[in-house]
Amino acid sequence: MSNAAVSEHQPIPRMKSEDRRELILEAATGVFGQYGYYGATTDQIARAAGVSQPYVVRMFGTKERLFIEVIERALVFILRSFRAVLAEGDQDLRARLGSAYVELLRQRGLLLSLMHSFVLGGDPVIGPRARQGFLEVYAFLRDEAGFGPDDANRFLEGGMLLNTLVGLRMSDEFETSDAANEMLCAALPQKLDLLLELGKSQQADA
Amino acid sequence: MSNAAVSEHQPIPRMKSEDRRELILEAATGVFGQYGYYGATTDQIARAAGVSQPYVVRMFGTKERLFIEVIERALVFILRSFRAVLAEGDQDLRARLGSAYVELLRQRGLLLSLMHSFVLGGDPVIGPRARQGFLEVYAFLRDEAGFGPDDANRFLEGGMLLNTLVGLRMSDEFETSDAANEMLCAALPQKLDLLLELGKSQQADA
DNA sequence: GTAATAGGTAATTGAATGATTACATGCTGA
DNA sequence: TCAGCATGTAATCATTCAATTACCTATTAC
Numbered sequence: 001m002s003n004a005a006v007s008e009h010q011p012i013p014r015m016k017s018e019d020r021r022e023l024i025l026e027a028a029t030g031v032f033g034q035y036g037y038y039g040a041t042t043d044q045i046a047r048a049a050g051v052s053q054p055y056v057v058r059m060f061g062t063k064e065r066l067f068i069e070v071i072e073r074a075l076v077f078i079l080r081s082f083r084a085v086l087a088e089g090d091q092d093l094r095a096r097l098g099s100a101y102v103e104l105l106r107q108r109g110l111l112l113s114l115m116h117s118f119v120l121g122g123d124p125v126i127g128p129r130a131r132q133g134f135l136e137v138y139a140f141l142r143d144e145a146g147f148g149p150d151d152a153n154r155f156l157e158g159g160m161l162l163n164t165l166v167g168l169r170m171s172d173e174f175e176t177s178d179a180a181n182e183m184l185c186a187a188l189p190q191k192l193d194l195l196l197e198l199g200k201s202q203q204a205d206a
Numbered sequence: 207m208s209n210a211a212v213s214e215h216q217p218i219p220r221m222k223s224e225d226r227r228e229l230i231l232e233a234a235t236g237v238f239g240q241y242g243y244y245g246a247t248t249d250q251i252a253r254a255a256g257v258s259q260p261y262v263v264r265m266f267g268t269k270e271r272l273f274i275e276v277i278e279r280a281l282v283f284i285l286r287s288f289r290a291v292l293a294e295g296d297q298d299l300r301a302r303l304g305s306a307y308v309e310l311l312r313q314r315g316l317l318l319s320l321m322h323s324f325v326l327g328g329d330p331v332i333g334p335r336a337r338q339g340f341l342e343v344y345a346f347l348r349d350e351a352g353f354g355p356d357d358a359n360r361f362l363e364g365g366m367l368l369n370t371l372v373g374l375r376m377s378d379e380f381e382t383s384d385a386a387n388e389m390l391c392a393a394l395p396q397k398l399d400l401l402l403e404l405g406k407s408q409q410a411d412a
Numbered sequence: 413g414t415a416a417t418a419g420g421t422a423a424t425t426g427a428a429t430g431a432t433t434a435c436a437t438g439c440t441g442a
Numbered sequence: 443t444c445a446g447c448a449t450g451t452a453a454t455c456a457t458t459c460a461a462t463t464a465c466c467t468a469t470t471a472c
Contacts, residue, residue, distance in 0.1 A: 014419050014468055034328050038245035042460060052421050057461060112325060119321050119373035122240050131374050135385050142385070153392040157363035160370045167325035168337050179341050179348070186359040220438055220449050248430060258451050263431060 017059070024049040024056055028070050033109025036116040037067050037126065068129055071117045074110045075133045082140055093145060094155065101159055102191040105166065105198055115163045161187055171199035223265070230255040230262055234276050239315025242322040243273050243332065274335055277323045280316045281339045288346055299351060300361065307365055308397040311372065311404055321369045367393055377405035 015023075027049035031040045042063050046053040060066035078101075085093070085100045104110055117130040141152040165171075165187060173180035174196060188195060221229075233255035237246045248269050252259040266272035284307075291299070291306045310316055323336040347358040371377075371393060379386035380402060394401060 011468060012420090017419065020419080036242055036244060036322075036325065038242060039326070041458085043458095053459090054422085054461080054463090055420060058420090063460065115325050115370075116242075118370050119242065119318060119325065120245070121372075121374035121376070121378075127375055127378075131376060131379055131386075134370075134374055134376070135379070135383060135389075138385050138389055142388075149388050149392040153367070153389065154363075156389075157360075157367040157393075160366040161359070161363040164321075164324050164340075164366045164369075168327035168340055169333055170327070170337060170340070172327075172333075173337055173341070177341060179344050180337075182348075182355050183341075183344055183359065183362075186355040187363075217438060218450090223449070226449080247428080249428095259430085260432080260452085261450060264450090269430065 020049075020051065020055075021059060024051065024059060024066075025070060025073055028056075028066055029074065029107070029113050030109035032067060032070055032116060033112030037063075037120060042066075064125055067113075067117070067126065070113050071126075071129060071133060074107075074114050075136060077107060077110060078104060078137065079140060082137075083144070086144060090146075094147075094151065097145065097155065098158065099191060102162065102188065102194060105194065108198075108202070111163050112167055115167055158187075166195070169199065171195050172203075174199075226255075226257065226261075227265060230257065230265060230272075231276060231279055234262075234272055235280065235313070235319050236315035238273060238276055238322060239318030243269075243326060248272075270331055273319075273323070273332065276319050277332075277335060277339060280313075280320050281342060283313060283316060284310060284343065285346060288343075289350070292350060296352075300353075300357065303351065303361065304364065305397060308368065308394065308400060311400065314404075314408070317369050318373055321373055364393075372401070375405065377401050378409075380405075 024045065028040075028045045031045045031048055034040070035044070042056050043053045045066070046056045049056070056066065057063070060069065081100045081104060082097055085096050088096070114130075114133070117126055118134065121127040121130055138152060138156070141147040141155055142149070147155065165184065170180055170184060174184055175181070184192060184195070230251065234246075234251045237251045237254055240246070241250070248262050249259045251272070252262045255262070262272070263269070266275065287306045287310060288303055291302050294302070320336075320339070323332055324340065327333040327336055344358060344362070347353040347361055348355070353361065371390065376386055376390060380390055381387070390398060390401070
């Protein structure tokens with residue numbers, strides 16, 4: 001064995017808390033997306049972010065506040081992504097917004113964390129934020145994208161089915177069930193490849 | 207105070223376990239629908255059913271098995287309700303099935319328990335059951351109701367948005383938010399009254 | 413250089429919760 | 443009528459988990 005510099009006490013570098021915050025939010029988005037608000041633990045999130053459990057709690061105060069930050073951040077991502085689409089012109093807007101929505105699946109857990117918040121609308125803290133977030137998206141579609149009530153509704157319907165199919169991991173059945181195959185093809189006219197690809201990579205994780 | 211018959215030891219009547227089972231499943235459907243699989247506790251369910259917590263666990267073995275039974279029972283309700291619609295003729299089938307689906311909201315927590323199972327598709331036990339249930343509904347639409355892939359998809363899209371709006375308790379904002387008002391009107395062409403009515407009664411519960 | 417501050421963790425705690433055990437009592441058939 | 447089974451509960455256990463405390467060490471400002 002080399003004896004050089006073995007016990008040299010080299011300092012462990014530290015990150016700016018703002019960066020660490022972002023890492024934790026990203027990890028939390030993934031874990032909340034998979035297990036939901038109650039099912040996810042601060043310890044799982046901490047490990048996914050590579051920090052200790054107390055650090056997570058200290059940085060966000062409570063698990064509840066962390067979850068709120070996760071869904072508010074998710075909403076910012078969605079609206080930013082939608083506005084970018086809008087800035088590129090208004091041809092085929094519906095399809096391009098849909099496409100942008102599907103692309104958000106790349107941010108692991110983002111749409112699913114939101115979905116979990118949507119089904120907890122009865123919660124006194126989470127509920128109001130979740131409703132507000134949903135209504136912000138609706139307001140975007142109506143006021144910025146120029147959709148009428150029916151088009152906005154159609155768009156949201158498609159989004160919620162997509163979220164559900166992703167939550168269900170329906171892509172797992174793509175090859176084993178004809179019905180699943182057909183349903184996924186109908187639900188994702190384009191972008192099916194993206195869903196399948198992400199499905200495989202997350203199987204590898206687990 | 208009257209002294210008559212005070213300590214008369216009158217027996218506490220007992221229920222057949224099959225009936226009790228049904229009571230518990232109904233209570234569990236409501237509690238799981240509100241809090242989700244992880245958020246609901248066996249104690250809450252027991253209290254809602256008017257029995258002790260150990261009784262719930264003993265009857266179903268584990269909380270997980272209880273949840274599985276809840277979602278399988280929910281699916282039976284849905285398909286029974288859909289088949290009843292089918293038996294009444296095939297005019298306006300889409301609208302009548304949609305109407306029957308909304309009526310299922312009367313069974314408190316039924317659609318929401320399912321929705322919670324859908325977003326836990328990554329769970330090794332819940333996931334497969336949830337996917338199977340969803341695919342059964344799809345198979346009904348295609349094979350029994352005679353929908354094509356696109357119509358079936360449209361139907362499911364509408365269903366998932368309805369589930370989401372119910373989970374969000376969006377009806378709470380019906381009077382306070384123009385956007386919510388408009389969205390709900392677009393999403394539930396008929397049957398809006400039912401949603402609002404149920405929303406009020408469940409506010410009274412809480 | 414050296415306080416002071418910021419970025420972190422190990423150890424622990426207190427409450428919640430699913431599950432188990434032991435026990436009590438109503439019901440039913442021979 | 444009474445033995446055996448079914449219906450049910452009180453008490454408790456073992457675990458998990460969010461939160462707290464106490465402490466350590468980079469980094470930074472002066």
